[in-house]
Amino acid sequence: MKTHTTTTLQKLVLEHMSPGGPGMNNAEIADWMERIPKITDDMLKIMSSAVFSLFPNKLTHRHLNQILKECTLLLDALHGYGEDMGNMQKLALMVRDCLLEIIELLWLRYSKYLDADVKMPKLLFCDAARQIERNAALMVTAMTRYHADKRLQAVVLCKMTGLLKDGSGSWHKIEYLEKLHRCIMELCTGSNCNITSKLRQLLLRANFNTSGFIAYCKAGIDTELAENYEVKDQFHCMYVYQREFSCPSYMHKFTRFAPREPKVKEVLLAYVNSELTMMEKKNRPAAVKKVIEQPVAVERYKLPMSISVDAMVYFFRLLLTAGVTTATKNELLLFLSKSFRTVEAGDQDISLKSLNNKCRQVVKNTAITVKSILLNMLKQVDGEFG
Structure with a gap:
C-alpha cells in the first residue's frame, strides 16, 4: 500500500542515504532524525487502520504484505550500504530500528494476513541462518549419540547447512527449520536408543517434502519389499505402507517444507499404489489359473x-x-x-x-x-x- 509514510522512507533511504546520492549535511540529518519517531507512529496507525477498517480481508492482506515487502526492500538497501556511513551512521541506525519495529509488529499483531513465503530481510535472515547452522552441529552430535541412521541425518542436515551461503530465504523456511530442530532435539532425550524410526515418523508428520527424504523413504520400501519372498508377504508389506501414508497426522502440525510441492505422504502413497498395481497385474494370471483349474492340494516333496x-x-x-x-x-x-x-x-x-x-x-x-x-x-x- 503506497502511503506518504512509505514514500517518505523510500526517498530517504534510496535517494538521500544512498552512497551514490548527493549526501546530507548535519542539519538535514538532524531534521530527519527528529522525523523518524513520527514516521514510525504514522506507519503503525496505517497498519492498524488497514486491519480494523471496513476493507475486505483480501485487500487488507494485500496492503499489509506491501508494507512488509517495502520495509524488507529498504532494510536490504541499508544492509548493502555497509556499516560505515560516515556522518549518517546514527541516522542509519534509527531508520534500521524503525523498519525492524514495523516488521516485528506486523508479525506480532497481523501474522494471519502475511505471506510467509516472501523473503526475509537479509539482516534478519543471516542472524537466523547463523543460529540454525550452530544448532545443526549440536543436533548432529545428539542424533549420532542416539544412533540415528547416517543417511537420514544427511537428509535433514543438508537443509540446515549452507543457509548463509544462500544469502536469503523465506520467513516460512526459517520458522520451519527452527521448529524441526526443536522437535528433533526432543527425540534425543531419555534412554539411549535408536531413534531412526521415530525420526522418520517425525519427518513424515512434519511434511518434510524434500527430494532427499522422499528418495530415502522409497529406498526403504524397496529394501523391505525385496526381503519378502512370498507374494502374500509382499502384498502385506505394501498394504502396511499404504495405510501409513493414507492416515492424517495429528502431532507436530507443520506446513509443507516446500509449500509449492506435493505433500510427502501424497507422493509416497502414489508410489506405493503404483507398485501395488504392477504387483497385481504380475500375479493376476496365476491367480486366475488357480481358480479355474482348482488343483488338488498335494504334499510338497522335499x-x-x-x-x-x-x-x-x-x-x-x-x-x-x-x-x-x-x-x-x-x-x-x-x-x-x-x-x-x-x-x-x-x-x-x-x-x-x-x-x-x-x-x-x-x-x-x-x-x-x-x-x-x-x-x-x-x-x-x-x-x-x-
Whole structure:
C-alpha cells in the first residue's frame, strides 16, 4: 500500500542515504532524525487502520504484505550500504530500528494476513541462518549419540547447512527449520536408543517434502519389499505402507517444507499404489489359473541333500551367476526353502532370512566344499565321456 509514510522512507533511504546520492549535511540529518519517531507512529496507525477498517480481508492482506515487502526492500538497501556511513551512521541506525519495529509488529499483531513465503530481510535472515547452522552441529552430535541412521541425518542436515551461503530465504523456511530442530532435539532425550524410526515418523508428520527424504523413504520400501519372498508377504508389506501414508497426522502440525510441492505422504502413497498395481497385474494370471483349474492340494516333496545349507546355497548361487538358471534371486531362494531337506533343517522349510544371509556371505570353507563337489563331477564326466 503506497502511503506518504512509505514514500517518505523510500526517498530517504534510496535517494538521500544512498552512497551514490548527493549526501546530507548535519542539519538535514538532524531534521530527519527528529522525523523518524513520527514516521514510525504514522506507519503503525496505517497498519492498524488497514486491519480494523471496513476493507475486505483480501485487500487488507494485500496492503499489509506491501508494507512488509517495502520495509524488507529498504532494510536490504541499508544492509548493502555497509556499516560505515560516515556522518549518517546514527541516522542509519534509527531508520534500521524503525523498519525492524514495523516488521516485528506486523508479525506480532497481523501474522494471519502475511505471506510467509516472501523473503526475509537479509539482516534478519543471516542472524537466523547463523543460529540454525550452530544448532545443526549440536543436533548432529545428539542424533549420532542416539544412533540415528547416517543417511537420514544427511537428509535433514543438508537443509540446515549452507543457509548463509544462500544469502536469503523465506520467513516460512526459517520458522520451519527452527521448529524441526526443536522437535528433533526432543527425540534425543531419555534412554539411549535408536531413534531412526521415530525420526522418520517425525519427518513424515512434519511434511518434510524434500527430494532427499522422499528418495530415502522409497529406498526403504524397496529394501523391505525385496526381503519378502512370498507374494502374500509382499502384498502385506505394501498394504502396511499404504495405510501409513493414507492416515492424517495429528502431532507436530507443520506446513509443507516446500509449500509449492506435493505433500510427502501424497507422493509416497502414489508410489506405493503404483507398485501395488504392477504387483497385481504380475500375479493376476496365476491367480486366475488357480481358480479355474482348482488343483488338488498335494504334499510338497522335499529332495534330501547330503551337503550343508551353506554349500547348497553357494552351489545354486553359482548356477544363478553362471546363467544356468534364469530365475531371480528371490525366486531361487524361495525354491530352495521349500524344495530341499538338509540335516540342519530336517522337514521344516529352510528360513528365507538364513538363506539370504548365507547367499550374501560365503566363507572360504564353504567355497572349498563346493569346489571339491564340482571337481568330483568333472571327474565323473571325464570318466563317462573322456
